[in-house]
Amino acid sequence: KQEVTQIPAALSVPEGENLVLNCSFTDSAIYNLQWFRQDPGKGLTSLLLIQSSQREQTSGRLNASLDKSSGRSTLYIAASQPGDSATYLCAVRFKGYSTLTFGKGTMLLVSP
Amino acid sequence: DAGVIQSPRHEVTEMGQEVTLRCKPISGHNSLFWYRQTMMRGLELLIYFNNNVPIDDSGMPEDRFSAKMPNASFSTLKIQPSEPRDSAVYFCASSTTALDTQYFGPGTRLTVL
Numbered sequence: 026k027q028e029v030t031q032i033p034a035a036l037s038v039p040e041g042e043n044l045v046l047n048c049s050f051t052d053s054a055i056y057n058l059q060w061f062r063q064d065p066g067k068g069l070t071s072l073l074l075i076q077s078s079q080r081e082q083t084s085g086r087l088n089a090s091l092d093k094s095s096g097r098s099t100l101y102i103a104a105s106q107p108g109d110s111a112t113y114l115c116a117v118r119f120k121g122y123s124t125l126t127f128g129k130g131t132m133l134l135v136s137p
Numbered sequence: 138d139a140g141v142i143q144s145p146r147h148e149v150t151e152m153g154q155e156v157t158l159r160c161k162p163i164s165g166h167n168s169l170f171w172y173r174q175t176m177m178r179g180l181e182l183l184i185y186f187n188n189n190v191p192i193d194d195s196g197m198p199e200d201r202f203s204a205k206m207p208n209a210s211f212s213t214l215k216i217q218p219s220e221p222r223d224s225a226v227y228f229c230a231s232s233t234t235a236l237d238t239q240y241f242g243p244g245t246r247l248t249v250l
Contacts, residue, residue, distance in 0.1 A: 056236055068141075068228055068241035069180075114180065123235035124170070124193060129179040 027052050027119045031128035038105055039136055046100040046131045048115030053093045056118040059125065060089050060100050063112045072113075073100070105135045141242035143229050149248045155217040158245045161210055162231030170239060171204055171214050172228040180228070186212065187235055219249045 028051045038044050048058070057076045061069040073082045073089040075098070081090040088101040102109060112132045116125040142161040150156055162169045171183040184194040186206045194204070201220070206212040216223055226246050230239040 127180040
């Protein structure tokens with residue numbers, strides 16, 4: 026059974042720190058991997074989509090990497106701000122399935 | 138574009154009642170997904186449609202749940218009869234194709250008493 030795991034479940038950092046969120050998945054045969062952000066009481070917002078042929082994607086202060094062979098992805102947030110506080114979810118589209126399998130997320134709190 | 142639109146945003150009902158959740162996908166998107174989110178189980182796919190046709194409904198928990206997509210701009214998720222364990226946030230998402238970025242609606246928070 027394909028599974029996606031995110032560690033840690035929660036993370037608290039002071040403003041200005043660089044941080045890394047981790048995502049691991051059980052099968053290296055994937056189409057792509059997507060990182061989302063969810064604010065309390067809101068829907069999910071797509072941050073980055075990495076295709077299986079790519080190693081990383083960048084958007085502003087965010088950088089996502091993908092290592093298929095080890096079944097891992099990381100989301101790097103540079104110079105964190107209180108506005109980055111949210112839950113970050115990793116979702117994998119495994120080969121043979123056109124739907125996403127989600128991790129349970131990492132709840133990030135950036136304190137001023 | 139207004140994004141994915143869901144209604145109602147909140148629904149409180151009593152056990153045994155019928156509940157209908159509605160979704161309008163982004164115009165031009167051919168794939169539509171219904172998810173359920175709970176603290177215990179996280180985000181789970183219930184069903185997805187491609188070009189208005191249900192492709193994978195393996196996540197639908199039981200016969201009390203049904204979903205329809207009568208046209209490219211509208212979908213419903215119905216629960217009949219509802220039970221307290223159905224309480225969750227239900228999200229609708231759409232994408233250009235099934236392999237592309239998914240865009241989520243704001244969700245419907247369902248409480249079954």
